[in-house]
Amino acid sequence: MSKEPVVETVAVATERAPGAIGPYSQAIATGDLVFCSGQIGLDPATGEIVPGGIEAETRRVLANLSAVLSAAGSSPAEVVRTTIFLADLADFATVNALYGAWVGVPAPARATVGVAALPRGARVEIDAIARRRGRA
Secondary structure, X not given: OOOOOOOOEEEEOOOOOOOOOOOOOOEEEEOOEEEEEEEOOEOOOOOOEOOOHHHHHHHXXXXXXXXXXXXXXXXXXXXXXXXXXXXXXXXXXXXXXXHHHHOOOOOOEEEEEXXXXXXXXXXEEXXXXXXXXXXX
């Protein structure tokens, strides 16, 4: 009788991204995948939304996601699926341009959703699913 391989599932945490503000992990790594929780534009040092509007927030979101992906043994180039949540769909073009420069080729599958509100008054939140390097 053969045994199924044991797949290790671990919580991913890094101080280079904001700590969870609720009962969740920054990411969960299992097998060759990493599932990143949504990131908003919180500065990891202050715990506050970065000033400067949607562009500054989006840059911070992508930096936070990059830090979590790195801690999980992945990178933006390994992202296969994202969801972008926008408090104002009028911000779509700005977020899309910054996101487009961040993702790898081919671009991941994605959904963009307009929402009534986000935590801490954020204007953008992005989550991601990625492969882990050397595991696929």
